[in-house]
Amino acid sequence: MLQFTEVSKRYGPVTALDHVSLRVEEGTVTGLLGPNGAGKSTLMRLLVGLDRPTSGSATVAGHRYRDLRWPLRVIGTHLGGRPVHRRRSARAHLRSVAQTHGLAPARVDEVLEVTGLAEVAHRAAGGFSLGMGQRLGLAGALLGDPAALVLDEPVNGLDTDGVRWIRQLLRDLADQGRTVLVSSHLMSEVQLVADRVVVLGGGRLLADTTVAELAGRARDEVVLRTAEHGADHRLRAFLPAAAISPDDDGAWRVTGASEREVGLAARAADLTVLHLARETADLEAGYLTLVGDRGQHVAGAEAR
Amino acid sequence: MPGRSGTIEVGAAPAALVALLRSEWGKAWSVRAPAACLAGAVLLAVGTAFTLANDQVRAMQTGELPAGALVSVPEILASSAVFAQVVVVLAALQLVTPEYASGQITTTFLAHPRRWVVVLTKAAVAGVLGGLTGLLTGPLGIAATELALGDAPRDPVPAPEAAVVTAVVFACSAMIAVGLGFLTRSGVAALSAAFVLLVLTLVAPAATGRVFPGLAGSALVSGTGDPYARWAALLVLLAWVAAILGAAVVSVERRDA
Numbered sequence: 045m046l047q048f049t050e051v052s053k054r055y056g057p058v059t060a061l062d063h064v065s066l067r068v069e070e071g072t073v074t075g076l077l078g079p080n081g082a083g084k085s086t087l088m089r090l091l092v093g094l095d096r097p098t099s100g101s102a103t104v105a106g107h108r109y110r111d112l113r114w115p116l117r118v119i120g121t122h123l124g125g126r127p128v129h130r131r132r133s134a135r136a137h138l139r140s141v142a143q144t145h146g147l148a149p150a151r152v153d154e155v156l157e158v159t160g161l162a163e164v165a166h167r168a169a170g171g172f173s174l175g176m177g178q179r180l181g182l183a184g185a186l187l188g189d190p191a192a193l194v195l196d197e198p199v200n201g202l203d204t205d206g207v208r209w210i211r212q213l214l215r216d217l218a219d220q221g222r223t224v225l226v227s228s229h230l231m232s233e234v235q236l237v238a239d240r241v242v243v244l245g246g247g248r249l250l251a252d253t254t255v256a257e258l259a260g261r262a263r264d265e266v267v268l269r270t271a272e273h274g275a276d277h278r279l280r281a282f283l284p285a286a287a288i289s290p291d292d293d294g295a296w297r298v299t300g301a302s303e304r305e306v307g308l309a310a311r312a313a314d315l316t317v318l319h320l321a322r323e324t325a326d327l328e329a330g331y332l333t334l335v336g337d338r339g340q341h342v343a344g345a346e347a348r
Numbered sequence: 349m350p351g352r353s354g355t356i357e358v359g360a361a362p363a364a365l366v367a368l369l370r371s372e373w374g375k376a377w378s379v380r381a382p383a384a385c386l387a388g389a390v391l392l393a394v395g396t397a398f399t400l401a402n403d404q405v406r407a408m409q410t411g412e413l414p415a416g417a418l419v420s421v422p423e424i425l426a427s428s429a430v431f432a433q434v435v436v437v438l439a440a441l442q443l444v445t446p447e448y449a450s451g452q453i454t455t456t457f458l459a460h461p462r463r464w465v466v467v468l469t470k471a472a473v474a475g476v477l478g479g480l481t482g483l484l485t486g487p488l489g490i491a492a493t494e495l496a497l498g499d500a501p502r503d504p505v506p507a508p509e510a511a512v513v514t515a516v517v518f519a520c521s522a523m524i525a526v527g528l529g530f531l532t533r534s535g536v537a538a539l540s541a542a543f544v545l546l547v548l549t550l551v552a553p554a555a556t557g558r559v560f561p562g563l564a565g566s567a568l569v570s571g572t573g574d575p576y577a578r579w580a581a582l583l584v585l586l587a588w589v590a591a592i593l594g595a596a597v598v599s600v601e602r603r604d605a
Contacts, residue, residue, distance in 0.1 A: 093461045094454055095604040105356050110461035113357040113364055121458050127451035129379060136378035143371035144459040184455065
Protein backbone atom coordinates (compact mmCIF):
# COMPACT_ATOMS: atom_id res chain seq x y z
CA MET A 45 0.00 0.00 0.00
CA LEU A 46 2.71 2.48 1.00
CA GLN A 47 5.92 1.81 -0.88
CA PHE A 48 9.33 3.41 -0.57
CA THR A 49 11.88 2.40 -3.17
CA GLU A 50 15.53 3.29 -2.59
CA VAL A 51 14.52 6.69 -1.20
CA SER A 52 17.29 9.13 -0.34
CA LYS A 53 16.97 12.70 0.83
CA ARG A 54 19.76 15.18 1.36
CA TYR A 55 19.29 18.65 2.83
CA GLY A 56 22.51 20.36 1.80
CA PRO A 57 25.33 18.38 3.39
CA VAL A 58 22.98 16.44 5.69
CA THR A 59 21.75 13.04 4.55
CA ALA A 60 18.33 12.62 6.14
CA LEU A 61 17.48 9.35 4.38
CA ASP A 62 19.89 6.93 2.78
CA HIS A 63 18.48 4.41 0.26
CA VAL A 64 15.48 3.34 2.31
CA SER A 65 13.24 0.67 0.80
CA LEU A 66 10.12 -0.25 2.68
CA ARG A 67 6.63 -1.55 2.12
CA VAL A 68 3.83 -0.84 4.60
CA GLU A 69 1.01 -3.36 4.24
CA GLU A 70 -2.73 -2.94 4.41
CA GLY A 71 -4.59 -3.88 7.55
CA THR A 72 -1.60 -3.31 9.82
CA VAL A 73 -0.45 -0.68 12.24
CA THR A 74 3.22 -0.07 11.59
CA GLY A 75 5.20 1.80 14.20
CA LEU A 76 8.00 4.01 12.97
CA LEU A 77 10.80 4.26 15.53
CA GLY A 78 14.15 5.92 15.68
CA PRO A 79 16.11 8.51 17.63
CA ASN A 80 15.68 12.23 16.94
CA GLY A 81 17.02 13.06 13.49
CA ALA A 82 16.72 9.46 12.30
CA GLY A 83 14.61 10.54 9.32
CA LYS A 84 11.13 9.55 10.51
CA SER A 85 9.43 12.83 9.68
CA THR A 86 11.35 13.15 6.42
CA LEU A 87 10.13 9.72 5.36
CA MET A 88 6.54 10.82 5.97
CA ARG A 89 6.96 14.17 4.21
CA LEU A 90 8.41 12.47 1.14
CA LEU A 91 5.50 10.06 0.99
CA VAL A 92 2.91 12.83 0.82
CA GLY A 93 4.86 15.04 -1.55
CA LEU A 94 5.73 17.85 0.84
CA ASP A 95 9.43 17.21 0.29
CA ARG A 96 10.96 15.82 -2.84
CA PRO A 97 13.29 12.80 -2.66
CA THR A 98 16.84 13.38 -3.87
CA SER A 99 16.58 9.94 -5.45
CA GLY A 100 14.23 6.99 -5.34
CA SER A 101 10.46 7.13 -5.12
CA ALA A 102 7.61 6.89 -2.66
CA THR A 103 4.13 5.82 -3.70
CA VAL A 104 0.69 5.48 -2.18
CA ALA A 105 -1.28 2.55 -3.61
CA GLY A 106 1.08 2.57 -6.57
CA HIS A 107 0.72 6.28 -7.33
CA ARG A 108 2.81 9.31 -6.56
CA TYR A 109 0.93 11.44 -4.03
CA ARG A 110 0.85 14.46 -6.34
CA ASP A 111 -0.87 12.41 -9.03
CA LEU A 112 -3.79 11.55 -6.76
CA ARG A 113 -6.89 13.45 -7.78
CA TRP A 114 -8.52 13.23 -4.33
CA PRO A 115 -5.51 12.52 -2.10
CA LEU A 116 -7.35 12.88 1.22
CA ARG A 117 -9.67 10.02 0.24
CA VAL A 118 -6.65 7.77 -0.23
CA ILE A 119 -4.37 8.78 2.62
CA GLY A 120 -4.89 10.98 5.66
CA THR A 121 -1.88 12.77 7.07
CA HIS A 122 -1.13 14.45 10.37
CA LEU A 123 2.46 15.53 10.73
CA GLY A 124 2.16 17.13 14.14
CA GLY A 125 2.13 20.79 14.93
CA ARG A 126 -1.00 22.73 14.15
CA PRO A 127 -1.07 23.45 10.43
CA VAL A 128 -4.10 25.71 10.76
CA HIS A 129 -4.62 29.45 10.37
CA ARG A 130 -4.70 30.62 13.99
CA ARG A 131 -7.74 32.85 13.61
CA ARG A 132 -9.88 30.30 11.81
CA SER A 133 -12.29 28.18 13.83
CA ALA A 134 -11.78 24.42 13.90
CA ARG A 135 -15.01 23.90 11.98
CA ALA A 136 -14.20 26.53 9.34
CA HIS A 137 -10.75 24.98 8.93
CA LEU A 138 -12.11 21.48 8.40
CA ARG A 139 -14.83 22.80 6.08
CA SER A 140 -12.22 24.47 3.91
CA VAL A 141 -10.34 21.18 3.70
CA ALA A 142 -13.58 19.24 3.05
CA GLN A 143 -14.45 21.61 0.20
CA THR A 144 -11.27 20.74 -1.67
CA HIS A 145 -12.64 17.20 -1.95
CA GLY A 146 -16.31 17.98 -2.36
CA LEU A 147 -17.07 16.45 1.04
CA ALA A 148 -20.36 17.39 2.71
CA PRO A 149 -20.36 19.64 5.80
CA ALA A 150 -21.98 16.72 7.63
CA ARG A 151 -18.68 14.83 7.29
CA VAL A 152 -16.94 17.69 9.12
CA ASP A 153 -19.40 17.37 11.99
CA GLU A 154 -18.78 13.60 12.04
CA VAL A 155 -15.00 13.90 12.47
CA LEU A 156 -15.44 16.69 15.02
CA GLU A 157 -17.64 14.29 16.98
CA VAL A 158 -15.23 11.35 16.61
CA THR A 159 -12.26 13.41 17.77
CA GLY A 160 -14.15 14.98 20.66
CA LEU A 161 -13.94 18.52 19.32
CA ALA A 162 -17.64 19.16 18.67
CA GLU A 163 -17.94 21.41 21.73
CA VAL A 164 -15.03 23.65 20.77
CA ALA A 165 -15.48 23.59 16.99
CA HIS A 166 -16.46 27.26 16.88
CA ARG A 167 -13.29 28.40 18.63
CA ALA A 168 -10.23 29.76 16.84
CA ALA A 169 -7.63 27.03 16.42
CA GLY A 170 -4.87 29.36 17.62
CA GLY A 171 -6.19 29.08 21.17
CA PHE A 172 -6.21 25.29 21.24
CA SER A 173 -4.11 23.32 23.71
CA LEU A 174 -1.50 20.88 22.42
CA GLY A 175 -3.89 17.97 22.89
CA MET A 176 -6.77 19.74 21.14
CA GLY A 177 -4.40 20.62 18.31
CA GLN A 178 -3.52 16.94 17.97
CA ARG A 179 -7.20 16.05 17.83
CA LEU A 180 -7.79 18.69 15.18
CA GLY A 181 -4.90 17.30 13.12
CA LEU A 182 -6.37 13.82 13.44
CA ALA A 183 -9.80 15.11 12.46
CA GLY A 184 -8.23 16.50 9.30
CA ALA A 185 -6.52 13.18 8.59
CA LEU A 186 -9.77 11.25 9.03
CA LEU A 187 -11.88 13.69 7.01
CA GLY A 188 -11.62 11.92 3.66
CA ASP A 189 -12.31 8.47 5.17
CA PRO A 190 -8.94 7.42 3.77
CA ALA A 191 -7.62 3.91 3.17
CA ALA A 192 -4.30 4.82 4.79
CA LEU A 193 -3.16 7.09 7.61
CA VAL A 194 0.23 8.60 8.27
CA LEU A 195 0.61 10.12 11.72
CA ASP A 196 3.73 11.71 13.18
CA GLU A 197 3.82 11.47 16.99
CA PRO A 198 0.02 11.64 17.35
CA VAL A 199 -0.05 10.97 21.11
CA ASN A 200 2.19 13.95 21.96
CA GLY A 201 0.31 16.21 24.31
CA LEU A 202 -2.70 13.94 24.69
CA ASP A 203 -4.02 13.15 28.16
CA THR A 204 -4.46 9.56 29.36
CA ASP A 205 -7.97 9.33 27.94
CA GLY A 206 -6.71 10.72 24.65
CA VAL A 207 -3.90 8.18 24.48
CA ARG A 208 -6.31 5.30 25.12
CA TRP A 209 -8.72 6.71 22.59
CA ILE A 210 -6.12 6.99 19.84
CA ARG A 211 -4.79 3.51 20.59
CA GLN A 212 -8.27 2.06 20.06
CA LEU A 213 -8.83 4.25 17.01
CA LEU A 214 -5.66 3.07 15.27
CA ARG A 215 -6.45 -0.56 16.11
CA ASP A 216 -9.99 -0.20 14.73
CA LEU A 217 -8.75 1.47 11.56
CA ALA A 218 -6.27 -1.34 10.89
CA ASP A 219 -8.90 -3.97 11.64
CA GLN A 220 -11.07 -2.32 8.98
CA GLY A 221 -8.28 -3.13 6.52
CA ARG A 222 -6.64 0.29 6.46
CA THR A 223 -2.93 0.97 6.45
CA VAL A 224 -1.60 2.89 9.43
CA LEU A 225 1.93 4.25 9.70
CA VAL A 226 2.55 5.96 13.01
CA SER A 227 5.74 7.34 14.49
CA SER A 228 6.27 7.60 18.21
CA HIS A 229 9.03 7.83 20.73
CA LEU A 230 6.87 6.06 23.30
CA MET A 231 7.90 2.41 22.99
CA SER A 232 5.14 1.23 25.27
CA GLU A 233 2.56 2.87 23.02
CA VAL A 234 4.01 1.26 19.91
CA GLN A 235 4.21 -2.11 21.63
CA LEU A 236 0.53 -1.87 22.56
CA VAL A 237 -0.82 -0.79 19.21
CA ALA A 238 1.55 -1.83 16.42
CA ASP A 239 1.80 -5.10 14.50
CA ARG A 240 5.06 -4.24 12.86
CA VAL A 241 7.90 -1.88 13.60
CA VAL A 242 10.23 -0.04 11.31
CA VAL A 243 13.38 1.36 12.89
CA LEU A 244 15.35 4.17 11.30
CA GLY A 245 18.73 5.33 12.52
CA GLY A 246 20.94 7.94 10.88
CA GLY A 247 18.72 7.90 7.80
CA ARG A 248 19.04 4.14 7.28
CA LEU A 249 16.55 1.37 7.69
CA LEU A 250 17.76 -0.64 10.69
CA ALA A 251 14.83 -3.02 11.02
CA ASP A 252 11.51 -3.82 9.40
CA THR A 253 9.99 -6.57 11.45
CA THR A 254 7.25 -7.56 13.88
CA VAL A 255 7.00 -6.10 17.36
CA ALA A 256 7.54 -9.56 18.85
CA GLU A 257 10.65 -10.23 16.79
CA LEU A 258 12.27 -6.91 17.70
CA ALA A 259 11.45 -7.38 21.38
CA GLY A 260 12.93 -10.87 21.14
CA ARG A 261 16.25 -9.48 19.98
CA ALA A 262 16.94 -8.39 23.50
CA ARG A 263 17.54 -11.33 25.80
CA ASP A 264 15.71 -11.70 29.08
CA GLU A 265 17.77 -10.69 32.06
CA VAL A 266 17.88 -11.96 35.63
CA VAL A 267 18.41 -9.26 38.21
CA LEU A 268 20.26 -10.34 41.35
CA ARG A 269 20.95 -8.29 44.44
CA THR A 270 23.23 -9.67 47.12
CA ALA A 271 24.49 -8.55 50.52
CA GLU A 272 28.13 -9.12 49.54
CA HIS A 273 30.39 -7.00 47.37
CA GLY A 274 32.27 -8.57 44.47
CA ALA A 275 29.59 -11.18 43.96
CA ASP A 276 30.25 -11.42 40.24
CA HIS A 277 33.63 -13.16 40.69
CA ARG A 278 32.11 -15.79 42.95
CA LEU A 279 29.09 -16.25 40.64
CA ARG A 280 31.18 -16.70 37.51
CA ALA A 281 32.71 -19.85 38.87
CA PHE A 282 29.27 -21.44 38.89
CA LEU A 283 27.84 -19.72 35.76
CA PRO A 284 30.67 -19.97 33.23
CA ALA A 285 28.36 -19.44 30.21
CA ALA A 286 26.46 -16.41 31.51
CA ALA A 287 27.27 -12.72 31.11
CA ILE A 288 27.20 -10.78 34.37
CA SER A 289 27.30 -7.01 34.55
CA PRO A 290 26.61 -4.48 37.27
CA ASP A 291 23.70 -2.07 36.88
CA ASP A 292 23.47 1.46 38.14
CA ASP A 293 22.12 0.77 41.62
CA GLY A 294 24.42 -2.03 42.73
CA ALA A 295 22.53 -5.07 41.45
CA TRP A 296 23.86 -7.63 38.95
CA ARG A 297 22.28 -8.27 35.57
CA VAL A 298 22.74 -11.80 34.32
CA THR A 299 21.98 -12.92 30.78
CA GLY A 300 22.28 -16.49 29.51
CA ALA A 301 20.96 -18.15 32.65
CA SER A 302 17.51 -18.78 34.11
CA GLU A 303 16.50 -17.39 37.50
CA ARG A 304 16.71 -20.97 38.87
CA GLU A 305 20.30 -21.31 37.63
CA VAL A 306 21.24 -17.93 39.08
CA GLY A 307 19.60 -18.78 42.40
CA LEU A 308 21.41 -22.11 42.67
CA ALA A 309 24.71 -20.48 41.69
CA ALA A 310 24.25 -17.83 44.38
CA ARG A 311 23.67 -20.52 46.98
CA ALA A 312 26.72 -22.51 45.79
CA ALA A 313 28.83 -19.31 45.94
CA ASP A 314 27.58 -18.75 49.47
CA LEU A 315 25.95 -15.41 48.65
CA THR A 316 23.09 -13.88 50.58
CA VAL A 317 20.32 -13.19 48.04
CA LEU A 318 18.30 -10.03 48.72
CA HIS A 319 16.43 -9.93 45.42
CA LEU A 320 16.14 -12.23 42.43
CA ALA A 321 13.83 -11.57 39.50
CA ARG A 322 13.49 -12.12 35.78
CA GLU A 323 13.00 -9.09 33.51
CA THR A 324 11.31 -9.93 30.25
CA ALA A 325 12.75 -8.24 27.19
CA ASP A 326 10.31 -5.70 25.74
CA LEU A 327 10.22 -3.59 22.63
CA GLU A 328 12.24 -0.87 24.28
CA ALA A 329 15.03 -3.29 25.16
CA GLY A 330 14.99 -4.68 21.62
CA TYR A 331 15.05 -1.19 20.18
CA LEU A 332 17.93 -0.11 22.40
CA THR A 333 19.87 -3.23 21.44
CA LEU A 334 19.42 -2.33 17.80
CA VAL A 335 19.96 1.43 17.95
CA GLY A 336 22.74 1.09 20.54
CA ASP A 337 24.63 -1.40 18.38
CA ARG A 338 24.16 0.74 15.37
CA GLY A 339 25.26 3.87 17.18
CA GLN A 340 28.52 2.20 18.16
CA HIS A 341 28.93 0.85 14.67
CA VAL A 342 28.48 4.29 13.11
CA ALA A 343 30.77 5.93 15.67
CA GLY A 344 33.40 3.28 14.89
CA ALA A 345 33.06 3.83 11.17
CA GLU A 346 33.49 7.58 11.60
CA ALA A 347 36.58 7.09 13.76
CA ARG A 348 38.27 5.20 10.93
CA MET B 349 -16.61 6.80 -5.28
CA PRO B 350 -12.89 6.49 -4.58
CA GLY B 351 -11.79 4.99 -1.32
CA ARG B 352 -10.77 1.77 0.27
CA SER B 353 -12.67 -0.51 -2.07
CA GLY B 354 -12.98 1.75 -5.11
CA THR B 355 -10.50 2.58 -7.80
CA ILE B 356 -8.16 5.46 -7.16
CA GLU B 357 -8.56 8.40 -9.51
CA VAL B 358 -5.39 10.07 -10.68
CA GLY B 359 -4.55 13.20 -12.63
CA ALA B 360 -6.00 16.67 -12.73
CA ALA B 361 -9.74 17.15 -13.21
CA PRO B 362 -12.01 20.19 -13.56
CA ALA B 363 -13.98 18.99 -10.53
CA ALA B 364 -10.85 19.12 -8.35
CA LEU B 365 -10.08 22.62 -9.58
CA VAL B 366 -13.60 23.85 -8.87
CA ALA B 367 -13.43 22.28 -5.41
CA LEU B 368 -10.13 24.03 -4.69
CA LEU B 369 -11.56 27.36 -5.87
CA ARG B 370 -14.54 26.96 -3.55
CA SER B 371 -12.23 26.13 -0.67
CA GLU B 372 -9.93 29.09 -1.29
CA TRP B 373 -12.86 31.46 -1.73
CA GLY B 374 -14.34 30.21 1.54
CA LYS B 375 -11.00 30.56 3.33
CA ALA B 376 -10.78 34.21 2.25
CA TRP B 377 -14.04 34.89 4.12
CA SER B 378 -13.65 32.61 7.16
CA VAL B 379 -11.17 34.99 8.80
CA ARG B 380 -11.84 38.71 9.14
CA ALA B 381 -8.58 40.18 7.90
CA PRO B 382 -9.08 40.08 4.11
CA ALA B 383 -12.56 41.58 4.19
CA ALA B 384 -11.44 44.20 6.71
CA CYS B 385 -8.53 45.16 4.46
CA LEU B 386 -10.77 45.45 1.40
CA ALA B 387 -13.24 47.64 3.26
CA GLY B 388 -10.27 49.69 4.42
CA ALA B 389 -9.06 50.06 0.83
CA VAL B 390 -12.43 51.47 -0.27
CA LEU B 391 -12.56 53.92 2.64
CA LEU B 392 -8.97 55.01 2.09
CA ALA B 393 -9.54 55.62 -1.63
CA VAL B 394 -12.72 57.56 -1.00
CA GLY B 395 -11.12 59.63 1.76
CA THR B 396 -8.04 60.36 -0.32
CA ALA B 397 -10.11 61.39 -3.35
CA PHE B 398 -12.23 63.72 -1.24
CA THR B 399 -9.17 65.30 0.39
CA LEU B 400 -7.31 65.78 -2.88
CA ALA B 401 -10.37 67.32 -4.56
CA ASN B 402 -10.94 69.58 -1.58
CA ASP B 403 -7.29 70.75 -1.78
CA GLN B 404 -7.85 71.72 -5.41
CA VAL B 405 -10.91 73.78 -4.53
CA ARG B 406 -8.96 75.51 -1.75
CA ALA B 407 -6.07 76.23 -4.13
CA MET B 408 -8.49 77.92 -6.48
CA GLN B 409 -10.04 79.98 -3.73
CA THR B 410 -6.62 81.19 -2.52
CA GLY B 411 -5.39 81.87 -6.01
CA GLU B 412 -2.67 79.24 -6.01
CA LEU B 413 -4.39 77.83 -9.06
CA PRO B 414 -5.63 80.24 -11.71
CA ALA B 415 -9.40 80.71 -11.48
CA GLY B 416 -11.19 78.78 -14.18
CA ALA B 417 -8.47 76.12 -14.39
CA LEU B 418 -9.81 72.57 -14.87
CA VAL B 419 -9.48 70.18 -11.95
CA SER B 420 -8.16 66.84 -13.24
CA VAL B 421 -10.49 64.22 -11.84
CA PRO B 422 -8.49 61.42 -13.58
CA GLU B 423 -5.36 62.40 -11.64
CA ILE B 424 -7.24 62.56 -8.35
CA LEU B 425 -8.68 59.12 -9.07
CA ALA B 426 -5.24 57.73 -9.93
CA SER B 427 -3.62 59.15 -6.79
CA SER B 428 -6.31 57.78 -4.50
CA ALA B 429 -6.13 54.38 -6.21
CA VAL B 430 -2.36 54.20 -5.66
CA PHE B 431 -2.82 54.65 -1.92
CA ALA B 432 -5.68 52.18 -1.66
CA GLN B 433 -3.80 49.65 -3.76
CA VAL B 434 -1.38 49.06 -0.87
CA VAL B 435 -4.26 47.95 1.32
CA VAL B 436 -5.56 45.70 -1.48
CA VAL B 437 -2.08 44.14 -1.51
CA LEU B 438 -2.38 43.59 2.24
CA ALA B 439 -5.71 41.82 1.75
CA ALA B 440 -4.30 39.58 -0.98
CA LEU B 441 -1.29 38.67 1.17
CA GLN B 442 -3.72 37.43 3.84
CA LEU B 443 -4.48 34.52 1.51
CA VAL B 444 -0.85 33.41 1.43
CA THR B 445 1.62 34.52 4.08
CA PRO B 446 -0.42 33.61 7.21
CA GLU B 447 -0.57 30.10 5.74
CA TYR B 448 3.22 29.96 5.77
CA ALA B 449 3.41 31.51 9.23
CA SER B 450 0.97 29.00 10.75
CA GLY B 451 1.91 25.93 8.71
CA GLN B 452 -1.58 25.85 7.14
CA ILE B 453 0.19 25.75 3.79
CA THR B 454 1.05 22.07 4.35
CA THR B 455 -2.66 21.34 4.86
CA THR B 456 -3.38 23.21 1.64
CA PHE B 457 -0.73 21.32 -0.33
CA LEU B 458 -1.79 17.98 1.15
CA ALA B 459 -5.34 18.60 -0.05
CA HIS B 460 -4.20 19.74 -3.49
CA PRO B 461 -0.66 18.52 -4.18
CA ARG B 462 -0.35 20.13 -7.61
CA ARG B 463 1.11 23.25 -6.06
CA TRP B 464 1.21 25.42 -9.16
CA VAL B 465 -2.58 25.08 -9.33
CA VAL B 466 -2.79 26.29 -5.72
CA VAL B 467 -0.70 29.37 -6.57
CA LEU B 468 -2.86 30.26 -9.56
CA THR B 469 -6.10 29.54 -7.70
CA LYS B 470 -5.14 31.86 -4.86
CA ALA B 471 -4.13 34.46 -7.44
CA ALA B 472 -7.52 34.10 -9.11
CA VAL B 473 -9.38 34.48 -5.81
CA ALA B 474 -7.26 37.52 -4.90
CA GLY B 475 -7.78 38.94 -8.39
CA VAL B 476 -11.55 38.63 -8.10
CA LEU B 477 -11.54 40.17 -4.62
CA GLY B 478 -9.32 43.01 -5.83
CA GLY B 479 -11.47 43.49 -8.92
CA LEU B 480 -14.70 43.66 -6.97
CA THR B 481 -13.12 46.15 -4.59
CA GLY B 482 -12.02 48.24 -7.56
CA LEU B 483 -15.51 48.13 -9.07
CA LEU B 484 -16.76 49.67 -5.86
CA THR B 485 -13.84 52.02 -5.24
CA GLY B 486 -13.82 53.71 -8.67
CA PRO B 487 -17.38 55.10 -8.66
CA LEU B 488 -17.27 55.91 -4.94
CA GLY B 489 -14.00 57.79 -5.48
CA ILE B 490 -15.63 59.73 -8.30
CA ALA B 491 -18.65 60.49 -6.12
CA ALA B 492 -16.41 61.76 -3.30
CA THR B 493 -14.44 63.90 -5.75
CA GLU B 494 -17.62 65.37 -7.24
CA LEU B 495 -18.92 66.09 -3.77
CA ALA B 496 -15.76 67.99 -2.79
CA LEU B 497 -15.53 69.87 -6.10
CA GLY B 498 -19.02 71.33 -5.93
CA ASP B 499 -19.41 73.47 -9.03
CA ALA B 500 -15.66 73.92 -9.73
CA PRO B 501 -14.78 73.37 -13.39
CA ARG B 502 -13.32 69.93 -14.00
CA ASP B 503 -12.08 67.34 -16.43
CA PRO B 504 -14.56 64.58 -15.48
CA VAL B 505 -14.40 60.77 -15.54
CA PRO B 506 -17.57 58.73 -16.10
CA ALA B 507 -18.27 56.44 -13.13
CA PRO B 508 -18.42 53.20 -15.23
CA GLU B 509 -15.00 53.97 -16.70
CA ALA B 510 -13.58 54.64 -13.24
CA ALA B 511 -15.05 51.34 -12.05
CA VAL B 512 -13.46 49.29 -14.83
CA VAL B 513 -9.96 50.78 -14.72
CA THR B 514 -9.76 50.70 -10.92
CA ALA B 515 -10.99 47.10 -10.93
CA VAL B 516 -8.31 46.04 -13.43
CA VAL B 517 -5.52 47.75 -11.49
CA PHE B 518 -6.64 46.37 -8.11
CA ALA B 519 -7.00 42.87 -9.58
CA CYS B 520 -3.47 43.02 -10.99
CA SER B 521 -2.02 44.38 -7.71
CA ALA B 522 -3.72 41.59 -5.78
CA MET B 523 -2.33 38.92 -8.10
CA ILE B 524 1.17 40.43 -7.91
CA ALA B 525 0.83 40.35 -4.12
CA VAL B 526 -0.08 36.65 -4.14
CA GLY B 527 2.97 35.90 -6.27
CA LEU B 528 5.22 37.89 -3.94
CA GLY B 529 3.67 36.11 -0.96
CA PHE B 530 4.60 32.70 -2.36
CA LEU B 531 8.06 33.91 -3.39
CA THR B 532 8.99 35.38 -0.01
CA ARG B 533 6.76 33.26 2.31
CA SER B 534 6.80 36.25 4.68
CA GLY B 535 4.18 38.95 5.12
CA VAL B 536 6.66 41.70 5.91
CA ALA B 537 9.00 40.83 3.03
CA ALA B 538 6.15 40.52 0.54
CA LEU B 539 4.56 43.80 1.62
CA SER B 540 7.91 45.58 1.39
CA ALA B 541 8.52 44.20 -2.09
CA ALA B 542 5.02 45.21 -3.19
CA PHE B 543 5.49 48.69 -1.76
CA VAL B 544 8.70 49.12 -3.73
CA LEU B 545 7.19 47.82 -6.99
CA LEU B 546 3.88 49.64 -6.76
CA VAL B 547 4.56 52.86 -4.87
CA LEU B 548 8.25 53.76 -4.56
CA THR B 549 8.79 53.43 -8.29
CA LEU B 550 6.27 56.27 -8.75
CA VAL B 551 8.85 58.75 -7.48
CA ALA B 552 11.63 57.28 -9.62
CA PRO B 553 12.60 59.17 -12.82
CA ALA B 554 9.89 58.49 -15.40
CA ALA B 555 12.31 56.69 -17.72
CA THR B 556 12.92 54.08 -14.99
CA GLY B 557 9.53 54.24 -13.35
CA ARG B 558 7.59 53.54 -16.52
CA VAL B 559 8.67 49.89 -16.62
CA PHE B 560 7.26 49.23 -13.14
CA PRO B 561 3.68 48.26 -12.31
CA GLY B 562 3.15 51.30 -10.07
CA LEU B 563 3.32 53.85 -12.86
CA ALA B 564 1.54 51.49 -15.25
CA GLY B 565 -1.36 51.20 -12.82
CA SER B 566 -1.47 54.95 -12.37
CA ALA B 567 -1.46 55.52 -16.14
CA LEU B 568 -4.20 52.93 -16.60
CA VAL B 569 -6.46 54.58 -14.03
CA SER B 570 -5.90 58.17 -15.11
CA GLY B 571 -5.91 57.56 -18.87
CA THR B 572 -4.07 60.86 -19.35
CA GLY B 573 -1.51 59.24 -21.67
CA ASP B 574 1.31 60.02 -19.22
CA PRO B 575 3.73 58.28 -19.64
CA TYR B 576 1.88 56.00 -22.05
CA ALA B 577 -1.58 55.10 -23.29
CA ARG B 578 -3.95 52.79 -21.42
CA TRP B 579 -3.32 49.80 -23.67
CA ALA B 580 0.43 50.07 -23.09
CA ALA B 581 -0.13 50.44 -19.34
CA LEU B 582 -2.30 47.33 -19.35
CA LEU B 583 0.41 45.36 -21.17
CA VAL B 584 3.08 46.42 -18.66
CA LEU B 585 0.80 45.48 -15.77
CA LEU B 586 -0.12 42.09 -17.22
CA ALA B 587 3.53 41.36 -17.96
CA TRP B 588 4.34 41.93 -14.28
CA VAL B 589 1.47 39.72 -13.17
CA ALA B 590 2.65 36.95 -15.49
CA ALA B 591 6.32 37.29 -14.52
CA ILE B 592 5.74 37.28 -10.77
CA LEU B 593 3.18 34.48 -10.78
CA GLY B 594 5.46 32.51 -13.12
CA ALA B 595 8.38 32.95 -10.74
CA ALA B 596 6.15 31.97 -7.81
CA VAL B 597 5.01 28.79 -9.58
CA VAL B 598 8.57 27.75 -10.41
CA SER B 599 9.76 28.50 -6.87
CA VAL B 600 6.88 26.68 -5.16
CA GLU B 601 7.27 23.62 -7.38
CA ARG B 602 11.02 23.38 -6.85
CA ARG B 603 11.17 24.02 -3.11
CA ASP B 604 10.23 21.59 -0.38
CA ALA B 605 6.99 22.78 1.18
